[in-house]
Amino acid sequence: MTSSSQPVEESDAQESPITGNGDVVKARQAVRALAQQARLSLVDQTKLVTAASELARNTLSYGGGGTMRVSIVTRAGTTGVKAVFSDQGPGIPDVDLALTDGWSSGRGMGLGLSGARRLADEFTLESAPGRGTTVSVVKWAR
Amino acid sequence: MSERVPILKIGDVLLVSIQFDLEDQMVMDLQEDLSQRIVDTGAHGVVIDISALEIVDSFVGRMLASTAAISRVLGAETVVVGMRPAVAMTLVELGLSLGGVRTALNLEQGIGELRRSRRNGPVPR
Numbered sequence: 453m454t455s456s457s458q459p460v461e462e463s464d465a466q467e468s469p470i471t472g473n474g475d476v477v478k479a480r481q482a483v484r485a486l487a488q489q490a491r492l493s494l495v496d497q498t499k500l501v502t503a504a505s506e507l508a509r510n511t512l513s514y515g516g517g518g519t520m521r522v523s524i525v526t527r528a529g530t531t532g533v534k535a536v537f538s539d540q541g542p543g544i545p546d547v548d549l550a551l552t553d554g555w556s557s558g559r560g561m562g563l564g565l566s567g568a569r570r571l572a573d574e575f576t577l578e579s580a581p582g583r584g585t586t587v588s589v590v591k592w593a594r
Numbered sequence: 595m596s597e598r599v600p601i602l603k604i605g606d607v608l609l610v611s612i613q614f615d616l617e618d619q620m621v622m623d624l625q626e627d628l629s630q631r632i633v634d635t636g637a638h639g640v641v642i643d644i645s646a647l648e649i650v651d652s653f654v655g656r657m658l659a660s661t662a663a664i665s666r667v668l669g670a671e672t673v674v675v676g677m678r679p680a681v682a683m684t685l686v687e688l689g690l691s692l693g694g695v696r697t698a699l700n701l702e703q704g705i706g707e708l709r710r711s712r713r714n715g716p717v718p719r
Contacts (some may be wrong), residue, residue: 473617480615480649498649498680502688505651509618553689563652567688 458528465523470511479508479520490531500591503568507537515539532592544579599624607639613646621657632668639708645676655690662695675704
């Protein structure tokens with residue numbers, strides 16, 4: 453088991469814009485490529501790519517566009533993939549509420565954030581009203 | 595105009611085979627096109643083949659659920675076929691169990707399902 457106190461090393465980082473519908477597809481492809489490179493199992497690849505798809509769409513529709521940074525991470529000999537989604541949008545006033553299943557600001561089903569959190573091994577969310585949102589997910593190879 | 599997903603008609607069944615990763619707009623276009631084709635053709639069944647899809651996220655999952663509901667209102671039953679096991683595991687963990695959507699393992703079973711329900715009347719949901 454990977455210890456969370458160990459240092460994380462990052463490689464193969466790439467950053468891409470998420471400013472249109474086509475970029476959500478590209479984000480999925482970029483995450484899939486690194487997930488294969490990191491030798492994640494097919495199920496874990498699928499979970500990570502699905503989480504990335506939810507988060508990329510959030511970046512686009514709620515954050516007004518932003519970027520995705522995806523990289524290979526290693527910690528204590530274990531390899532994984534990290535994807536970080538950042539936007540300069542309105543931010544999330546109540547993060548706990550936004551992470552509740554079924555809570556939605558109106559357009560979706562309210563599964564995007566909470567679902568992405570369940571699908572990832574690690575999940576962090578930083579947001580404040582008026583200061584944008586950054587969400588990161590990590591999936592480790594088993 | 596963006597690319598559209600083709601809708602094939604075989605007897606009184608419409609067949610949609612999604613062969614590549616769809617942008618959200620194409621997903622919405624497909625739903626609109628399919629609803630129109632059901633009305634135009636009087637089709638009684640719709641089969642949506644997603645065997646080529648590597649992921650189904652909440653957007654596509656919601657489209658499948660609402661397409662099934664719309665089709666039913668228009669008099670056609672929908673069966674989603676070919677979901678990959680990893681996709682099924684991910685969808686359920688995501689929180690979408692597609693309760694209102696009929697599914698079958700493959701195209702043949704999907705068409706068999708539609709034939710059966712056509713003979714026996716629609717299955718209550």
